[in-house]
Amino acid sequence: MPKSRIRKKADFTPPPAAKAATIKLTNRSWVAPVMLALFLIGLVWIVLFYVTEGELPIKSFGNWNIVAGFGFIAAGFGVSTQWK
Numbered sequence: 001m002p003k004s005r006i007r008k009k010a011d012f013t014p015p016p017a018a019k020a021a022t023i024k025l026t027n028r029s030w031v032a033p034v035m036l037a038l039f040l041i042g043l044v045w046i047v048l049f050y051v052t053e054g055e056l057p058i059k060s061f062g063n064w065n066i067v068a069g070f071g072f073i074a075a076g077f078g079v080s081t082q083w084k
Contacts, residue, residue, distance in 0.1 A: 028082060028083065028084055031080070031082045031083045032083065034076075034079050035076045035083070036076070037076075038073065038075045038076030038079060039076040041072045042069045042070060042071070042072030042074075043069070043073070045057055045068060045069035045072060046065070046066060046070070049065040049066065049069065
């Protein structure tokens, strides 16, 4: 029986590399200072309310001053989601 021809295989060439997608980074340098400021404002608001026995920051708010302080803290957490 005749021997078949041996074909030489082509060298492996990797597929062309896909173009890397450019990531557009925006300037978010404002996020950390605003986040920390909101945390501190909320903390100071609550501590001031307890230390002055309800006289400060806003007397007419009464116990709602605690909610206002936690609102600032929650806003700080909301801003923190923008941090990259």
